[in-house]
Amino acid sequence: MLAAALLLAAAGCQGGDGDGSSRPESPFTGEPAGRAPVLAVKVDNAAAARPPTGLDRADIVYAEQVEGGLSRLMAVYSAHLPPTAGPVRSARESDLELLRQFGRPALAYSGVQGRLQPAVDRAPLYPVTPGTAPRAYERSQDRAAPHNLYVRPAEALRAAPRASDAADIGFRFGAAPAGGRARTEQTVRYPAARFTFTWSGDGARWLVSMDGGPARTADGRRLAAATVVVQYVTVRPSRYHDRWGSVSPFTETVGSGRALVLRDGRAYDARWSRPGGGSGTAYRTPDGDRLPFARGPVWVVFAAR
Known part of the structure; x- marks a missing residue:
């Protein structure tokens, strides 16, 4: 019985290093x-919202462009839940397409533009907002609104008890492939924001900087990733805008294009492909082989083609 339970627990998770191990892995x-x-x-990334809380515990961090050329983050948690995370801000149309590859996840956010609400209601996700799960949220007295809303992830998941478990979204992990180019730093620029990733051999991590300064959490921990993916996508105007009339960009994450994968102090040219909303995203070498990531947190930065 115990052996059967262990096998069930491992189902859907990528196993070991190709050595036949059934050890469950994220x-x-x-x-x-x-x-x-x-x-x-959805994590606020405006200057007034920094430093964030709990972002260092995320399995995946997605960075996307929003109104005014600024950036916003989506932190994806499963293996590790911080006590609190945030500051939490509003969702965008792009998030609905991106999240479909996770099955039916829970999404914590502070609200949406009114015309977008019907699309959120139709999306395969469990919305967790201050209105639907007030016990999952708290306001900090140390910051001014709207940069002071935080979510308690464990409480948020209690409000979405049927949220999908972590499953294959296309990532592969293993030894570094042959080739690549030595790289110690990579910068991605938005019209009014930028991310820089600097390789640290001591920690075997890419250290994150935002807008020219080191990115740290509220408790002083430096944000870092084992693998960084710069995914070049189409960024176009959406049908929606904010309260000041600025049009919200739409980031197309279904389709294909080029990518740059950073791992182990090297940069690898890649192609990404996601044939449909319910599909994961595959990253391949120019020869067509799956490009393995280094084990650890992954940052995916969506950059305009």
């Missing part, structure tokens, strides 16, 4: 992890 990081539901959190 499909998001390649690190040891049991089955657990997925919670995505």
Whole structure:
């Protein structure tokens, strides 16, 4: 009975290093992890919202362009839940397409533009907002609104008890492929924001900087990733805008294009492909082989083609 339970726990998770091990691993990081539901959190990334809380515990962090050329983050949690995460801000149309590859995850966010609400209602996700799960949220007295709303991830998942467990979204993990180019730093620029990733051999991590300064959490921890993916996508105007009339960009994450994968102090040219909303995203070498990531947290930065 115990053996059967262990096999069931490992189902859907990528196993070991090709050595036949059934040790369960996270499909998001390649690190040891049991089955657990997925919670995505929209994280404010304006200067007034920094430093963030709990972002260092995310399995995956997505960075996207929003109104005014600024950036916003989506933190995806499963293996590890911080006590609190945030500051939490509003969702965008792009998030609905991106999240479909996670099955039916929980999404913590502070609200949406009114015309977008019907699309959120139709999307395959469990909305967790201050209105639907007030016990999951708190306001900090140390910051001014709207940069002071935080979510308690464990409480948020209690409000979405049927959220999908972490499953394969296309990532593969393993030894570094042949080739690549030595790279110690990579910068991605938006019209009014930028991300820089600097390789640290001591920690075997890419250290994150935002807008020219080191990115740290509220408790002083430096944000870092084992793998960084710069995914070149189409960024176009959406049908929606904010209260000041600025049009919200739409980031197309279904389709294909080029990518740059950073791991182990090297940069690898890649192609990404996601044939449909319900599909994961595959990253391949120019020869067509799946490009393995380094085990650990993954940052995916969507950059305009």
